[in-house]
Amino acid sequence: MPPVAPYSHAVRAGDLLFVTGQLAEDPATGEVVRGSIEEQTRRVMENLKLVLNHCGTSFDRVTMARIFVTDFLLFSDRE
Numbered sequence: 001m002p003p004v005a006p007y008s009h010a011v012r013a014g015d016l017l018f019v020t021g022q023l024a025e026d027p028a029t030g031e032v033v034r035g036s037i038e039e040q041t042r043r044v045m046e047n048l049k050l051v052l053n054h055c056g057t058s059f060d061r062v063t064m065a066r067i068f069v070t071d072f073l074l075f076s077d078r079e
Contacts, residue, residue, distance in 0.1 A: 009051045017055055021068065022047040037074045 010019045024033040024040035025047065033043045052058050069075050 010055050012055070017052075017057060019048065019051055022051070037069075 007020065009022075010017055012018075022044045024043040025031065026033060026043065027047065027050065033040050049059065052062075067075075
């Protein structure tokens with residue numbers, strides 16, 4: 001389903017870059033990954049990496065991140 005309105009994946013304000021939330025959507029197909037939380041997380045992180053790279057930066061410059069999970073039982077501190 002296409003977005004209901006245009007939006008930016010990132011907005012630069014001075015030296016800061018604000019990146020919007022990302023879905024586990026495969027950019028090649030537009031389909032949302034329906035796998036495990038690990039598979040979805042990998043896709044989201046790859047999507048974030050694409051946005052950061054496009055803006056000329058990378059994860060080593062990120063200062064804050066927030067997550068959204070639909071079931072807190074899926075959240076853990078394992079790496």
